Amino acid sequence: MILYDYYRSSAAYRVRIALNLKGLSYQQQSVNLLAAENREAPFLAQNPQGLVPVLQDNGEILSQSLAICEYLDEQYPQSAQLVYGRPVDKANIRRLAQIIACDIHPVDNLRVLKYLQSELNIDEKEKLRWYQHWIAEGFAALEEQLKSIGGDGPYCYGDKPSLADVCLIPQFYNAKRFEMDLREYPSLLEIDRYCNALPEFVRAHPDSQ
Numbered sequence: 001m002i003l004y005d006y007y008r009s010s011a012a013y014r015v016r017i018a019l020n021l022k023g024l025s026y027q028q029q030s031v032n033l034l035a036a037e038n039r040e041a042p043f044l045a046q047n048p049q050g051l052v053p054v055l056q057d058n059g060e061i062l063s064q065s066l067a068i069c070e071y072l073d074e075q076y077p078q079s080a081q082l083v084y085g086r087p088v089d090k091a092n093i094r095r096l097a098q099i100i101a102c103d104i105h106p107v108d109n110l111r112v113l114k115y116l117q118s119e120l121n122i123d124e125k126e127k128l129r130w131y132q133h134w135i136a137e138g139f140a141a142l143e144e145q146l147k148s149i150g151g152d153g154p155y156c157y158g159d160k161p162s163l164a165d166v167c168l169i170p171q172f173y174n175a176k177r178f179e180m181d182l183r184e185y186p187s188l189l190e191i192d193r194y195c196n197a198l199p200e201f202v203r204a205h206p207d208s209q
């Protein structure tokens with residue numbers, strides 16, 4: 001299995017956590033986003049969208065981190081499942097994951113920030129305001145929903161890691177990097193602290209790449 005990733009890409013970070021939690025071994029091929037290697041022909045041949053992560057497995061080429069994680073669950077059902085339980089549990093896990101992957105991350109990713117700066121002439125301070133706004137809105141919703149559906153911890157959804165943690169930890173890393181005050185999200189802080197002490201998450205962390 002080959003994972004095309006970039007150490008700071010949170011979508012790729014998700015897949016690294018997922019692969020580690022599932023105990024699957026993989027090789028990594030770094031695609032330097034700052035040098036725009038994702039816009040060069042060899043990478044575009046793998047993913048015409050020009051985004052990491054891309055996973056090659058059994059001759060298949062897959063993109064989109066959530067699709068990759070769900071593929072891994074179905075292709076390797078013998079290892080820990082990331083979306084598990086009754087239909088309602090699965091819907092709840094996806095619901096938490098999608099708050100991050102669909103409602104926070106897309107408006108804060110590199111190409112959106114670049115567009116804001118280069119096309120709409122937004123300065124560094126306004127960019128930071130934009131970035132922090134969407135994370136704050138999403139984290140507030142998450143913190144609230146964890147109270148009603150999250151269970152007693154230590155993970156987002158009860159006592160097993162899931163797709164929700166796979167999405168939360170990289171987004172939390174980004175929030176810290178962009179100097180957010182995260183004290184308003186005590187449950188998220190607790191989950192982040194807990195997960196970041198586990199080897200599967202440590203090995204996936206950008207600093208370990």
Ligand SMILES: N[C@@H](CCC(=O)N[C@@H](CS)C(=O)NCC(=O)O)C(=O)O
Binds near residue numbers: 008011
């Ligand atoms: N929805 C996609 C998002 C992928 C994505 O936005 N990847 C970013 C890094 S986190 C990327 O490759 N950005 C390159 C660019 O914006 O040029 C997924 O979940 O895989």
